Structure formats: C-alpha cells, structure tokens
Amino acid sequence: MRKIKLGILISGRGSNMQALIEACQDHSFPAEAVCVITNNSEAAGLKVAEQAGISTFVVENKPLDANKIHEILIQYKVDLICLAGFMRILKVDFLSKWHNRVINIHPSLLPSFKGLDAQEQALKAGVKITGCTVHYVTPEIDAGAIIAQTAVPVLPNDDIQSLSERILAEEHKCYVEAVRLIAESNAK
Template sequence: MQALIEACQDQNFPAETVCVITNNSEAGGLKIAKQAGVSAFVVEDKPLDTDKIHEILVQHKVDLICLAGFMRIIKANFLNKWHNKVINIHPSLLPSFKGLNAQEQALKAGVKITGCTVHYVTPEIDAGAIIAQATVPVLPNDDVHSLSERILAEEHKCYVKAVRSIVEGINY
C-alpha cells in the first residue's frame, strides 16, 4: 500500500489514493494513510460489512480498488458491483501456488523462478485475469523469509506498474 500511495503522490502518476479501508484497527496502513493525508476507515469484519465498504467507496468516487494485505475472502455480490475494479497482488506467478503460503509452496515444489502477480479479483481465489507479473529467482539457500523479502520488493514495483497500466489502458 505504501508503494501505491507514494506513486500516487507523484504529479506524473495517472492515479490518486482517495481512501484506505481496513478491517484491522491496528493495521500499519492506517498510520501510512494518515501521514499521507489520505482518509482512512476501519470496517469491522464479523462478518465483513461489504455494504459499508461499498458506501465508503462510492462516497469517495473510487474507480479502482487495490487490495494490499487484505486477507479476507470478498463475497461475489460485492465483486459483482465492482466488476473488474478490484485488483490484488499475490506472491507467486499465478496460476501457480494459489492461496496462502505461496512462497513455502514454491520452495517445496523446487521451482527455480517464482515472483508476484497482480490480478483482477474474482469469487474464485487467485483466479482472475492477470494484469502484470514480475519474476524472482529462487536461490539455493532461500528460506520462506528471504524469498518473501525479495518477492515483496518486486511486488512494490509490479503493483505500481499494474495500476498505471489499468488507468492508462495499456496491456502488457
């Protein structure tokens, strides 16, 4: 999220961050949003109040929803209202290693290259159309932590690139 907020602060970037929504009142993103002067909201998640989220998004005239660290399954009725307007980043080269613990899955599979994928969110987990990907080599001495750190560095660049491509209508 921080990489997206920072990119949007550049006057040459074609998008702006208008609000941040979380279900976790302790989320680090709340502090980042506040420091950037971005409106931030906490929406309780037992169950997740997607009607409230929808209301906030409409009030802020949101055109694109970028999930970042949001570890909840979003219901189909919400995704239908925001069809092709919700994107997420996943720490693997989808369609490989869907779901949780993607880095661990990659290590166990013995792949030599993994990475990250920005994709549209659909009711099926990690199955939406791919927008952008970045590769990361798996090094012989990698563990989940070291691999995750290198993937995260690529995620920051890849997510910004993907948002730019969507806003500017560019297909990679």
C-alpha cells in the same frame, strides 16, 4: 489527464499500499489514492495512510460489512479497488458491483501457488523461479485475469523469509506498474 481514484484495502502493515501512495504522489502518475479501508483497527498501515493525508476507515470484521465498504468507496468515487494485504475474501455480491474494478497482488507467478503461503509452496515444489502477480479479483481465489507479473529467482539458500522479502520488493514495483497500465488503458 484525469487520474483514476484508488480505494486501497489493507489488513496489516500496508507496504504495498505505501508503494501505491508514494507513486500517487508523483504528479505524472495517472492515479490518486483517495481512501484506505481496513478490517483491522490495529493495522500499522493506517498510520502510513493518515500521515499521507488519506482518509482512513475501519470496517468491522465479524462478519465483514461489505456494504459499508461499498458505501465508502462510492462516497469517494473510487474507480479501482486495490487489495494490498487485505486478508478477507470478498463475496460474489460485492465483486459483482465492482466487476473488473478490484485488483490484488499475489506472491507467486499465477496460476502457480494460489492461496495462502505461496512462497512456502514454491520452496516445497523446488521451482527455480517464482515471483508476483497483479490480477483482477473474481469469486474464484487467485484466478482472475493477469494484469502484470514479475519473476523472482529462487536462490539455493532461500528460506521462506528471504524469498518473501525479495518477492515483496518486486511486488511494490509490479503493483504500481499494473495500476499505471489500467489507468492508461482507461484514458484511451
């Protein structure tokens, strides 16, 4: 079985990146993480990736050099780009080069609560269920085709932190499952 090659983009601690890296370390998982790119030289996730033996790159943020990111991804023969807490919006020209090969994880059940502070939006709306969504990235924020979702109940005593922590735990599983689904569908 040919494993698809993942390029993972992060801006911070990289917990979803770490979940993907750990999944890739299982020989039966149909993907391998080949590079990690960040726009933040202080991103804690860099150390995690380096400890796993994955090539890491810092691409300056002012403005974001999407061409440099593209060159790195081509160099590593990346099949699928996984945004894992990458806090920059990718422009149309970049996305057109990687059409249907960029995915993201979002902390809500899209199409509800798009954009920033999705957990706070859910609490303010008074919903009883929220969750996480892995979706394809398009120029419209959080609007691409949905690949996988996991529901998370909103508990009566939840605050932003407690809800965020429970959603994040599910994100780690949902993201891995979405990558598996994509890799297996590409193998057919």
